[in-house]
Amino acid sequence: MSTHTLSVLVENKPGVLAHVAALFSRRAFNITSLSVGPTSDERVSRMTIVVDGASTPVDQVHKQLEKLVRVLKVVELDDDAAIERELALIKVSIQPDMRGELLDVAASFRANVVDMGPETIVLEAVCSPGRLDSLLEQLDRHGTCELVRTGLIAIGRGSGTITDEEAGLAVCA
């Protein structure tokens, strides 16, 4: 699946998420994930939106987002030039004879054990999207009971920041 990652700075005001969600619904844009949180500037929130490029014209997503009054800036992050991470909490059932193997899998993905009971274990994993998929595949053999993912967040590599002009907007047509 060809995905595109958009970092979107928005005003931290009520109704902004509704406007973004309404835009995606209104224009029939398909999103793979959306995460939102505060930035170092309390007036500004940052959304990371992953768009399915096969079904959705990314250029239109970009331009239509920029038209929203409360959207401050939209930057498409290039996979190669960005660090992409997702946090997952995974509850896995423990089968007595496979406990060691399960912990080995967790260790090899640098997933931490954050809760352990007699029947289940909760792992915390911070991975790139591809690596997370691999981990989940491994864990499936053990029996994943419950999974929660934050959705992708991403940041550009190097010294440039999203608020730099030169790091700025991908050029519109």
Next chain:
Amino acid sequence: MEVTGAQALVRSLECQGVDVIFGLPGGAILPAYDPLRSSSLRHILVRHEQGAGHAAEGYAWATGRVGVCMATSGPGATNLVTALADAYMDSVPMVAITGQVPTAMIGTDAFQESDITGITAPITKHNELVTDVERIPAAIAEAFHIAASGRPGPVLVDLPKDILQAKSTWSWPPVLDLPGYRIPGRPDAERIAAAARLLHQARRPVLYVGGGVVKSDSHEALRELAETVQAPVTTTLMARGAFPDSHPLALGMPGMHGMYAAVAALQECDLVVALGARFDDRVTGKLAAFAPKAKVIHADIDPAEIGKNRTPDVAIVGDLRTVMGELARAARALVDSVGPTDTADWVATTAGWKRSFPLRYTQDSDGPLKPQHVVERLSAMTGGDAIIVAGVGQHQMHASQHYTFTKPRSWINSGGAGTMGFAVPAAMGAQVGRPGELVVAIDGDGCFQMTAQELATCAIEGIPIKVLIFNNGFLGMVRQWQELFYEERYSEVHLGTAIPDYVKLAEAYGCAGLRCEQSGDVDAVLEKALSISDVPTVVDFRTHDAEGVFPMVPVGHANDDIVLGPEFTAAEQRAAARKEVIAS
């Protein structure tokens, strides 16, 4: 100075230069109606909030200024939704002010509560629920700025009752805080130059003129450009009047019910110059087959329109008035330095198409009354000196096709949204915005019955619009589609001509009511209708129920498949398909 939120609202509207509000009060907006009594603002009390919304649109279309409507919370606000959607589709500058339940009750399913900002997020340019009384002046000023600037559109401001009642300190002008709101700057000079070169080199150019030309008041630059490069001009449904229909380069309306010459010219041209137009499906027909031989220049103030439907060869983002002025100048410079454009053969061909395949209908003197005939007589009698307002459907197409428009802002209709019931209230708003001018709504009987209650508003407020009902007793356009695409299996389209009695209905509403059933009476009835200026006038034209709108491109087809209609012979239709000129 201490004022209530309601007083701040009314003062803000006054300071914003508003002269009229169309509205209807109710519980949550009640505080705002109290200071309105002592305000210079004219409030026009409508009979349904949808009427207020369309009236604000009509006012905006006719004047270029922001139209204002006001309603209470819940159903009052939701009754504005159709008008907001309509204004959003047609980029009409409008501010809607709605009451909301008190902030402490939001989310509790309180009486007359609705999440109107949530509901209207996809159909407004912007909206805001105001939760701080001190913000009212800025919220209003921002709403007007956003509605009127860039690509215009509707903005809704939702005001909870307690915010309207709270005390605040009055101050004006407020500081606008819109860090994310961008209006395109000057157009790129290199792209203007590239566009001018393409235009100068083109042998078969067509200017595809959309509503943006009217909204940016750039009709003079359009004429200068067209005449300089000698390019034929098509004016879309949103742009009728932007270029005079009487001009030798005018091809009229393109699209599904466009003039043959306009449709064929776009199919055969080597360059499309889209000016404030958006490659709407009703213009392009099957998109992949639209203007297949053409390069495209696309100029628009909205960057998101560029490449949305058709990828241009040259894109120019900017205010069309500036773009068109600079494009006309650049083209003029090329003509002066290099020589005139070589489009004479092409202009002759398009003129030949106009002669060969004109609009055609037959009005027998003793036969059924044809709607086209009424429009043509109205056009002749007014000489283009009227503001024509239409809703959606056959009457709208006949009006757009057969009225000879000579100036911008003389045509108002529901273009993108296709809203039945638009015409009467929009005509009301247009008449309020341009008092003393002749405003004529051409309406279908189906459309008319959706918003006819605003006749009461017109009569009481002294708004002397004319309403010409093309009463064929059917939802005519739907009937036409059932005739053509459902083998005449008519389903739920017959309304009947006699109920209601439109003459009596008009009189009951305090309007003059006239009826016309024969073509021979059209002139006399129109003369009488146009002579009445003290009350609104309604004319019940009993028009032919089987009359279709032609030409027509069947939906989903390429524009090359244009059907001329029953008035043309099979030989003529074949010639049209081959894009021949058959009349000298």
